[in-house]
Amino acid sequence: MPNTPKAALEGSVHHTQVRVRFGDTDPYGIVYFVSYFRYCHRAIEDFLRACGLPPETTFKNVPEGFGLPIVEAWGRFRRPSRYGDLLRIETRIQEVRAKSVLFRFEFYPETGGELLAEGTATLVAIGPDWRARELPGRITAALSQGK
Amino acid sequence: MPNTPKAALEGSVHHTQVRVRFGDTDPYGIVYFVSYFRYCHRAIEDFLRACGLPPETTFKNVPEGFGLPIVEAWGRFRRPSRYGDLLRIETRIQEVRAKSVLFRFEFYPETGGELLAEGTATLVAIGPDWRARELPGRITAALSQGK
Amino acid sequence: MPNTPKAALEGSVHHTQVRVRFGDTDPYGIVYFVSYFRYCHRAIEDFLRACGLPPETTFKNVPEGFGLPIVEAWGRFRRPSRYGDLLRIETRIQEVRAKSVLFRFEFYPETGGELLAEGTATLVAIGPDWRARELPGRITAALSQGK
Amino acid sequence: MPNTPKAALEGSVHHTQVRVRFGDTDPYGIVYFVSYFRYCHRAIEDFLRACGLPPETTFKNVPEGFGLPIVEAWGRFRRPSRYGDLLRIETRIQEVRAKSVLFRFEFYPETGGELLAEGTATLVAIGPDWRARELPGRITAALSQGK
Numbered sequence: 001m002p003n004t005p006k007a008a009l010e011g012s013v014h015h016t017q018v019r020v021r022f023g024d025t026d027p028y029g030i031v032y033f034v035s036y037f038r039y040c041h042r043a044i045e046d047f048l049r050a051c052g053l054p055p056e057t058t059f060k061n062v063p064e065g066f067g068l069p070i071v072e073a074w075g076r077f078r079r080p081s082r083y084g085d086l087l088r089i090e091t092r093i094q095e096v097r098a099k100s101v102l103f104r105f106e107f108y109p110e111t112g113g114e115l116l117a118e119g120t121a122t123l124v125a126i127g128p129d130w131r132a133r134e135l136p137g138r139i140t141a142a143l144s145q146g147k
Numbered sequence: 148m149p150n151t152p153k154a155a156l157e158g159s160v161h162h163t164q165v166r167v168r169f170g171d172t173d174p175y176g177i178v179y180f181v182s183y184f185r186y187c188h189r190a191i192e193d194f195l196r197a198c199g200l201p202p203e204t205t206f207k208n209v210p211e212g213f214g215l216p217i218v219e220a221w222g223r224f225r226r227p228s229r230y231g232d233l234l235r236i237e238t239r240i241q242e243v244r245a246k247s248v249l250f251r252f253e254f255y256p257e258t259g260g261e262l263l264a265e266g267t268a269t270l271v272a273i274g275p276d277w278r279a280r281e282l283p284g285r286i287t288a289a290l291s292q293g294k
Numbered sequence: 295m296p297n298t299p300k301a302a303l304e305g306s307v308h309h310t311q312v313r314v315r316f317g318d319t320d321p322y323g324i325v326y327f328v329s330y331f332r333y334c335h336r337a338i339e340d341f342l343r344a345c346g347l348p349p350e351t352t353f354k355n356v357p358e359g360f361g362l363p364i365v366e367a368w369g370r371f372r373r374p375s376r377y378g379d380l381l382r383i384e385t386r387i388q389e390v391r392a393k394s395v396l397f398r399f400e401f402y403p404e405t406g407g408e409l410l411a412e413g414t415a416t417l418v419a420i421g422p423d424w425r426a427r428e429l430p431g432r433i434t435a436a437l438s439q440g441k
Numbered sequence: 442m443p444n445t446p447k448a449a450l451e452g453s454v455h456h457t458q459v460r461v462r463f464g465d466t467d468p469y470g471i472v473y474f475v476s477y478f479r480y481c482h483r484a485i486e487d488f489l490r491a492c493g494l495p496p497e498t499t500f501k502n503v504p505e506g507f508g509l510p511i512v513e514a515w516g517r518f519r520r521p522s523r524y525g526d527l528l529r530i531e532t533r534i535q536e537v538r539a540k541s542v543l544f545r546f547e548f549y550p551e552t553g554g555e556l557l558a559e560g561t562a563t564l565v566a567i568g569p570d571w572r573a574r575e576l577p578g579r580i581t582a583a584l585s586q587g588k
Contacts (some may be wrong), residue, residue: 015541017357019339019503021332021336021339022173022174022179022335022336022349023173023181023332023335023354024172024180024181025173025174026169026170026172026500027169027172027175027176027229027501028174028176028229028500028501028508029174029175032169032170032508033478033482033511033562034170034475034478034479034482035170037474037478037514038317038475039314039477041316041317041473041474041475042316043314044312045315045316045474049165050475050536054378055378056317056376056377056378059316059467059469060468060469062301067469069471069474069518069521070474070518071517071519072515072516072517072518073474073515073516073518074511074515074516075511075513075514075515076513077510077511077512077513077514078512080571082174082350083174083349083350084348084349084350115381115489127350130521136476147471167487168479168482168483168486168498169486169496170479170482172352175353175354175361177363178336180331180335180363181328181331181332184327184328184367185328185462185464187327188326188327188461188462189465191461192460192462192463201525202463202524202525203523203525206463206510207321207322207324214322214323216327216371216374217371217373218325218370218371218372218373219330219368219369219370219410220327220368220369221367221368221369222330222366222368223363223365223366224364224366224367226364227363227424230496230497231495231496231497231499239346240355248467248563254364256406257305261367268327271445275429277374288410295472301472316467316468316473317464317473317475317476319466319467320464320466321469321470321524322462322468322470323468323469326463326464328464340480345537345565359561373588376468
C-alpha cells in the first residue's frame, strides 16, 4: 500500500456481514474456499453501493462505455468456518490506480478479532473493445472518498 | 404423459453422467437438493446439444426473436447421494405442446436401477415482449425426434 | 391447506429479503431458476431461526437422533428478476404432519404485490437409519406456533 | 518453480475439460471469476483421481488422521469466456513440500493456445487437531509421480 496514508484507508473500511449458508460448505461442513471468493464479490457490491455506485451500472455500463471486470483475485484461508457462522468482512480499497482498483478483504468471526481469511481482488476498467482504459472520473472520485 | 406413445418416448431418452463435486453437497456430505436442479439444467443442455440445438442459441435467440425460460420445476429426492458419486441421469421429453416443452429427469447410481431422484422442468417459448408464443418450428421438429 | 385456519397461517408468515447477487443469474442477466431454490432454503433457515430453531442443530441433530432433509421441492417462476433486485420472500408453513412439514414461499419485488415466483418444499423427519420417523415434539411445537 | 526439472513437470500435466454451464457466468454472459476457482477444484479432483487418489478419501481421511484443505488460492483472468464454451485446463503440480502441495492451472480454449486464465492452489496436510503435519508418505509418492 505505498503512498496511501493509513488514515485514508481507515476512512474507507466497509463492514459486511455474511451468514454461512447450506450450500456454502464442503462435504465436511467447512466453508468451501470458493465460497470466500463469492463473499468477496458480495463485499465489493456492498462497498460500491455504500459509495453511491449501484453495482448494476458499475460492473458494466454500456451508455458510458466501460466495464469493470475482476482480473485477479487471491485468498488465504487461515481458520475453518462452519455452517451457520456469521462472518464479519472488513473491505478496504488498498489502491486506486489510473486504470484499476485493488480491494482488500479480511474475514473475522461475528465477535472477536481472530483473522479467519483474507483476500484481494483487482478490477480493471475496460472499454467496449475489452481494452484497458482509464477509470471514469466519477468512479475514481466515488471510490477515493470511500463510503 | 397422455397421447405420447411409449416407443416415441423411449426413442428420446438421453443419458448424462454427473459427478457430485466438492461444492454440491450440504454440510453433512449429502447432495444438496438445489444441486439436483442444477444437474437437471445440465441434462437439458446435453439433451439439446444431442438434438442439434446449441444451448447458447436455444435458451435465448435474439435474431429469431425467441427465448425458452424455465417457468416451472419440480423434484423429489428419494435416496441420498454423496460427494464423489457418479450419477446417471435419464432425460426424456414428456410432452411437447404448442408453446412449451416438458422435460422429465431420473437419477440413478452409476450402476444399478435404484431411483435416487426424479424431477421435471417446463420451458415456455416467449417473444421479445416476454409473452408466450409458439415454439419455433425448427425447435419443435428437433425436439420431437429426440436425439 | 386443509384443516389449517387462515389466521394461524397468517400468524406464521416470515419475511426474508434477498438481494440478487452477481452469480445468481443466467447468462442473460435473469435470475436462474436454480437460484430461487437456493433462496427458498435461505428462507427456511431464517424461518427456523425465527422459531428458535437454529438450522445447524435442526437439519441434522445427532444427539437427538434425527435429520430433516428436503425430499421434495417445486417452483413456478412467473416474472423475471434481475441482477441487483431486492426480493421479498413470504414464507409460510402450509402444513405440519406427523413426520413432515411443508413450507410455501412467495417472491415479491421490494415494493409492490406482484407475484414473481412461488414454491414449496417438504422436509421429512428421519432417524439415524434414514427411515421416516415422527417429528420430534419440540420441533413440531416450535413450528406450529410460527415465529 | 525453482528446483523442479521441466521434464518432471511435463510428466505430470493433467488435462481436464469443463463446459461453461448456465449458472457459471455473470449477468453479462461472461464466466464469473468465482467459477474459475470452482473449475480449479474440479481439476484437482480429476488430477488426484488420475494419480490413484480418490478425492473422497484424500481431502479428508479420518482413519489415517489427515485432511488436505486448500489454504491459499490465486487466479488471473486474462480473456473472457462465455456460456457454452468448452475450456481445456492444464493442471500441474508446481511443488511438493513436506507438509503442502502447490497446484498450478492454465485455462485454454477448446482449440488454440491462447491463455484465458491461470491460477494456483495450495493444499496443506493437517492432523485431527487442525495443525499442519507432514503429508502422508503414500500421498507424496502418488503426487510425485504425477498421473
